[in-house]
Amino acid sequence: MTEPTTDLIIERIKTALETQRIEDAVDILLELRPVDQAEVFNSLSESEKDLLLPALDISTTADLLEELEDEDVLEAVESLSTELLADVLDEMEPDEAADLLGDLPPETVSEALAQMEDADEVIPLLGYPDETAGGLMTTSYIALRKHTRVQQAISFLREIHLDIEVPYYLYVVDRDKKLIGVVGFRELVLADPDLTIEQIMDPEVMSISVGVDQEDVARVMTRYDLAAIPVIDTQQRLVGVITHDDIMDVVEDEATEDIYRLASVSDTDLYPESPVIDQLKGRLPWLYLNMVLALFASWVISQYEDVIAQVAILAAFLSVIAGLGGNSASQIVAMLVRSLALGKVEGKDVLRIAARQVWVGLLQGLGVGILIGIGVAIWQSNPYMGLIVILAIIGNMIVAGFIGTLIPLTLNAFGMDPAVASTVVVTAITDVFGFLIYLSLAVLALPYLT
Amino acid sequence: MTEPTTDLIIERIKTALETQRIEDAVDILLELRPVDQAEVFNSLSESEKDLLLPALDISTTADLLEELEDEDVLEAVESLSTELLADVLDEMEPDEAADLLGDLPPETVSEALAQMEDADEVIPLLGYPDETAGGLMTTSYIALRKHTRVQQAISFLREIHLDIEVPYYLYVVDRDKKLIGVVGFRELVLADPDLTIEQIMDPEVMSISVGVDQEDVARVMTRYDLAAIPVIDTQQRLVGVITHDDIMDVVEDEATEDIYRLASVSDTDLYPESPVIDQLKGRLPWLYLNMVLALFASWVISQYEDVIAQVAILAAFLSVIAGLGGNSASQIVAMLVRSLALGKVEGKDVLRIAARQVWVGLLQGLGVGILIGIGVAIWQSNPYMGLIVILAIIGNMIVAGFIGTLIPLTLNAFGMDPAVASTVVVTAITDVFGFLIYLSLAVLALPYLT
Numbered sequence: 001m002t003e004p005t006t007d008l009i010i011e012r013i014k015t016a017l018e019t020q021r022i023e024d025a026v027d028i029l030l031e032l033r034p035v036d037q038a039e040v041f042n043s044l045s046e047s048e049k050d051l052l053l054p055a056l057d058i059s060t061t062a063d064l065l066e067e068l069e070d071e072d073v074l075e076a077v078e079s080l081s082t083e084l085l086a087d088v089l090d091e092m093e094p095d096e097a098a099d100l101l102g103d104l105p106p107e108t109v110s111e112a113l114a115q116m117e118d119a120d121e122v123i124p125l126l127g128y129p130d131e132t133a134g135g136l137m138t139t140s141y142i143a144l145r146k147h148t149r150v151q152q153a154i155s156f157l158r159e160i161h162l163d164i165e166v167p168y169y170l171y172v173v174d175r176d177k178k179l180i181g182v183v184g185f186r187e188l189v190l191a192d193p194d195l196t197i198e199q200i201m202d203p204e205v206m207s208i209s210v211g212v213d214q215e216d217v218a219r220v221m222t223r224y225d226l227a228a229i230p231v232i233d234t235q236q237r238l239v240g241v242i243t244h245d246d247i248m249d250v251v252e253d254e255a256t257e258d259i260y261r262l263a264s265v266s267d268t269d270l271y272p273e274s275p276v277i278d279q280l281k282g283r284l285p286w287l288y289l290n291m292v293l294a295l296f297a298s299w300v301i302s303q304y305e306d307v308i309a310q311v312a313i314l315a316a317f318l319s320v321i322a323g324l325g326g327n328s329a330s331q332i333v334a335m336l337v338r339s340l341a342l343g344k345v346e347g348k349d350v351l352r353i354a355a356r357q358v359w360v361g362l363l364q365g366l367g368v369g370i371l372i373g374i375g376v377a378i379w380q381s382n383p384y385m386g387l388i389v390i391l392a393i394i395g396n397m398i399v400a401g402f403i404g405t406l407i408p409l410t411l412n413a414f415g416m417d418p419a420v421a422s423t424v425v426v427t428a429i430t431d432v433f434g435f436l437i438y439l440s441l442a443v444l445a446l447p448y449l450t
Numbered sequence: 451m452t453e454p455t456t457d458l459i460i461e462r463i464k465t466a467l468e469t470q471r472i473e474d475a476v477d478i479l480l481e482l483r484p485v486d487q488a489e490v491f492n493s494l495s496e497s498e499k500d501l502l503l504p505a506l507d508i509s510t511t512a513d514l515l516e517e518l519e520d521e522d523v524l525e526a527v528e529s530l531s532t533e534l535l536a537d538v539l540d541e542m543e544p545d546e547a548a549d550l551l552g553d554l555p556p557e558t559v560s561e562a563l564a565q566m567e568d569a570d571e572v573i574p575l576l577g578y579p580d581e582t583a584g585g586l587m588t589t590s591y592i593a594l595r596k597h598t599r600v601q602q603a604i605s606f607l608r609e610i611h612l613d614i615e616v617p618y619y620l621y622v623v624d625r626d627k628k629l630i631g632v633v634g635f636r637e638l639v640l641a642d643p644d645l646t647i648e649q650i651m652d653p654e655v656m657s658i659s660v661g662v663d664q665e666d667v668a669r670v671m672t673r674y675d676l677a678a679i680p681v682i683d684t685q686q687r688l689v690g691v692i693t694h695d696d697i698m699d700v701v702e703d704e705a706t707e708d709i710y711r712l713a714s715v716s717d718t719d720l721y722p723e724s725p726v727i728d729q730l731k732g733r734l735p736w737l738y739l740n741m742v743l744a745l746f747a748s749w750v751i752s753q754y755e756d757v758i759a760q761v762a763i764l765a766a767f768l769s770v771i772a773g774l775g776g777n778s779a780s781q782i783v784a785m786l787v788r789s790l791a792l793g794k795v796e797g798k799d800v801l802r803i804a805a806r807q808v809w810v811g812l813l814q815g816l817g818v819g820i821l822i823g824i825g826v827a828i829w830q831s832n833p834y835m836g837l838i839v840i841l842a843i844i845g846n847m848i849v850a851g852f853i854g855t856l857i858p859l860t861l862n863a864f865g866m867d868p869a870v871a872s873t874v875v876v877t878a879i880t881d882v883f884g885f886l887i888y889l890s891l892a893v894l895a896l897p898y899l900t
Contacts, residue, residue, distance in 0.1 A: 033674060154640075157639060158640050168677065185634070185635040189604055190607055221698075222695075222702065227618065227695075244695075245677075245694075248698065248701060251698060255701075255705030255708075259709055259712065260785070262713065263780045265785060272785050272789055273795065273799065279810045280813060280814065280817070283810075283814065286777070287778060287818050288817075288818065291770070291774065295770060295822065298767055298769070301765055302766040305765075308758065308762040312756070312759035312762065313752060314765070315751055315762075315765035316749070316755070317748055323740060323877075323881070324737060324741065327714060327736070327740050327874070328733070330714070331713050331714055332722065334712070335710070337709070342702065345722055345723065352723065356726065356729075359726060360726055367737070368734070368737050368741050375745065405722065431773070
């Protein structure tokens, strides 16, 4: 939506930098929102970036670094002095600062932490894995005590001059820092100033443990429509807050991951215009797996070389049978992967699902197979040829229903991503079974086919 | 995460209903959050639902209906009197009430609207298509005027006793209802009570037009990390607000849609355990399309029946060539569909992307083809057989790079979903080209193959 404007702004900044009007370039950049600043900044050449970055104030640099992708941040950070880096890190959200520090070389991290003022907000976050609640949460939240009066709380908030983006809620903790309630800024505005926080708080506050996987965090927040969720440690103590924007990114990333894995692309940072070498790294290994499995299927076919030599037209329907079985199995894999991701299916239902899918496979096999079989029988003027195509398709669809359910659910049961390799492996298995059924039937019916 | 508890609660409610302790059943249900109430409610039998629903108070019924899926809502609504339905609709969020009314028969709608108190909040929403900003937005927002003082605004908010879930922000409008700024509840709490709203508002408020597609709304809100976005009409007047929770659903739904369409499943409400008839409706039509395309590929192969009769082993590698080309093309389609959805690729870059994908195809073809070719040459003790397999794989990968880019981007250019039919059609085209290249080469090399 902003494309034409963005292109124009990039041009204006490039021109300003070319003519050494660096302050003008900065002013143009400052008119944008941080995420747009990052996009524009990324479109500049290395030398243009090196001119512009030192001219930005610390707060803008921090905003910019928060929005850049990991590898672009590292590049940008290299041109900053440790002192400046420390100031910028102080200015960043603690969770973003921790993410950035997690990507830097250890010596840079310790130097930067030593020079930071708010290092104590960031250090606790460094220990949590990126993809857990601890890795997503920020430590910049406000905790209140239950006996505080509304008026006191408001004065306190005014006093501390919130310069940070505090989440939408204030959390109430007891003397041991245990989470006991939540108050929205909305409730605070509307409450009688003489009431205590305890009287206006919601004690039924949902929380999540610090070690929970980000996918589960996303599922809980989406299910309960939460704008923010507090994170607690094993002693029920409040340690951080996760906000809806972090979760939107998780939801999008997880979906991208599923789509890519289902299509045998292993690097979710890959785009159609990514460097060729990255594309080969993320895609070629899967083609090698496909190759090995396909050659096994070829070997199966080669065992029937004699039959094919006698009835060459058999070869024409190999790909029809394999293709339909593979397509039907891919449908099941996609439904299962998505249903597991959205928590709409439970892994333990494997037998019930397989039974249903085998049943659907039989019906799909009948629906498609009979039509093709009749077509083939007429085309080849041979009812037996039609019959073996029908039976092979039905058999292969039943196999597809079973294998398409079993492989993803087995991967899932072993704690692996059900999307990984599922499509390639499932398709290969249905291919082999399809060829086996079809060509064995052809051997049986050979006297009627020639 | 809540599964064991949910199962237990369902059991307790069922037992209570069986023994006619309906009030107990209601009490158990009331301990849950609305979304969990909906899950539990859905697990009950029709007769159990009919016992429980009339016993719920209006507010709980409204919460429950908001969380139920469309078809379950309709079922539930049938058992309510028009009067009760009108009360429930009054209690619901206006956007949810409008969605529900949109699914009811026209006569029920007009009767319910006639008996509603807050019909004026809901009626304006009925005209907007479900999948646009207008269809997503709620009309329950608070608009302030810029000369109002903070203290006045707070008193006003206390007076109207917000019983509705107002979004996180208050919007500022001029006398023509034009949107001119935004104030968070947070800013209101912290501001000096004597300031005017104009002094504390952010005039740089982002907004979105009422007709914008929900996917674009989601993209803007995700990009700028917004918890809520105001919706304006063509005269820049504020008409509603969209909140992050609506967007999370959109992001998930759109991802599901892409995953399903890429795998040839057309109904996004389909799960592995859905009724067999629904599975056939959502999946079988695609298999028929696959069938027609596959039979065309069969016809291509049948044109080479003579060659295959002479060199039957040719049949063994048909599926290897088709499979690898199809796999490579599916990788491109998945990347393109996702990149278009996330706005990371622009449709106009078609030639540049195609060029890169053809180049990647050539390299993947070399990488996989040479290995297979050598294997085949050794296996069949015939270097010419190896060579035609290599050339066919390389040729087919190049075709895959081109077709895999072209089909989704062409669909996109015509305003269609690039995921629809892409995989099936792209795979069929690469199959045909793969067979043509491979079998034509076999004709040329025939003297060396026998």
